[in-house]
Amino acid sequence: MYKYNANDQQIVEERAKQFRGQVERRLQGSVLEDEFKPLRLQNGLYMQLHAYMLRVAVPYGLLSSEQLRRLGHIARTYDRGYAHFTTRQNVQYNWPELADVPKILDELAAVQMHAIQTSGNCIRNTTADHLAGVARDEIEDPRPYCELIRQWSTFHPEFVFLPRKFKIAMTGAPAHDRAAIRFHDIGVRIVDNDRGQRGFEVWVGGGLGRTPHIAKVCRGFVEYEHLLSYIEAILRVYNRRGRRDNKYKARIKILVNELGIDAFRALVDAEWEEIKDSTLKLERSAIEQIVAQFAPPTYETLVDENLAKLILGKDRELASFVRNNLRPHKAPGYIAVIVSLKPVGRPPGDVSDTQLDAIADIADTYSNGRVVVTHGQNLVLPEVRQKDLAALHKALGEWDLATPNIGQLTDSICCPGLDFCNLANARSIPVAMEIAERFDRVDFLEDLGEISLKISGCINACGHHHVGNIGILGIDKLGVEAYQLLLGGSPGNDASIGEIIGRAFGASEIVNAVQTVLDVYLAQRSSADERFVGTYRRIGKTPFKDALYGDN
């Protein structure tokens, strides 16, 4: 795991100090709210419906047990005893007092954390595959490069006031994108070219929001040493040319679309030519130094266990857990375990202070002290010995953390919605919770198989409803909360944007509508192995539409 050097540490401490000054000047009145707003935003501090919300950066989602304990301590001391993990691998606090925020930043700095650039129109936290470093299908760990991007983008003086926010994601598993790189402003995929060289494929202009776009390839192969200069070239073109006249047209996806990818690429290439051999060129030794910090732990010599035995065993809860919550690990005898933060009856992604402490202890005992936040608002224990699975399952169960629903309908993604967010049209958390309750039958969920449900409370799409197999979008229909249903979205290598099926449903109808969609799928799938999205692509939207709205 990357360990801060003296410079890194100094920067986060100076940031805490700077923000303390900004808050003091705001409270005294020498800085007006309009001037303060972009400052607090660049530090992850939003004004929500009822209070401030502080978003803390978790670079590429990786946390140590010590950091988790500190997050729990902050939840206990400065918030209402819980924290919320987000779809961008960050963590949010919903109830801090403005005057406490500088103290929270000090607490974070003490464990090498910060809230820098977690909001505002700047380069945000770079996200990565949550199985980075352990996935069997990975060709290289992307996190050292994410860390390079983190450093390059931190307080980059040219890019602090971009037209709009800017999000970068990276995967080192070219065949299985778990980082949704096609839905980011820049998506980076580590690839081998046909001459056997390793480098980066750079995608640009993806995004959700009002106008969802699948990214396009900007350059098929960028050599290692040019990663930062190529990204800087894209950012400079965007900073100078991105639209600033309309907030909803300011993301890079609009620029790419209006210019066309070829014209956009030509601008980037011209800029890149000028800077590719500047100080932005990465030295092999600098890369290797960072790569070394992400070196895997020394694995014990183990052999793979017979996990089928657990699946067929008497402990049915353990069996479900083993079937749904595990992901292959590259080291024999090891496994990555996903801890669900979606038990029935709790908002997706929420975790209490005591649970944070418990997960930290569990990570120390079973996962080399490491935890990773996923895009799906869950946590991964990446380094688990397979022979510890039963004990780990028991330990998680004691903290209501053993819900065996990863990838299932109840493992939904959901934005804060009208319960917290002042942009919302409709509540989203209660819909997610109601659906979880309605379908919370292990056998039914198992039979349904892998399916994703994503809910946003407004068109800004923080709940990624466009890329849910089933997406739900909260809208305002003449002052009443209503919900639009989208089907067929997917964020991965087979990226697709969900289609709106028909008129919106009322709050009391939406759960029944989901039931209808599931019934159609179960009746029409070609076999139990055909996933929802496969069936949808095969039969199209008509059967769903007919069932939902009648066929007349």
Next chain:
Amino acid sequence: MEIIRDQKIVQDSWRHIEDGDPVPESGDVTVSLIRFGAERSDLDARSGRDGVRVGPDEEIDTIIADLGKLPLIAVTFPKFTDGRGYSTARLLRGRHGYTGELRATGQIFRDQLFYLHRVGFDAFEMAPGKSLSDALEGFSDFSVTYQSSSR
């Protein structure tokens, strides 16, 4: 009027002449990029120095040939959230080697100075009503940086 130049508060005599207004016979003035191109011979006939103002959406191509002679370029920030001027500065200093005074004007607040200074600005007209001595502290918000820029 007082401005910040080279991290000190100094008196400044440059006048910014708006497009409709007459350019005085003497004294140091800035004019808009368009006027700088259109009224070149009139400007050359004056006794004072001529500088140019560049707006956020203006390309600097037309003044590249003049950079060696230009004593002052003022990049305007009508809205401080519009960051195009930062790239303008980087290009002027880094790509085109401009060494004259590069001044940020408009909505300039203390918390931008660290970044503006790094991309190459060396002079700052602060927004009306803002304390210059307070602003000077903005230069030292951070003592280490990650990436190269103009400085």
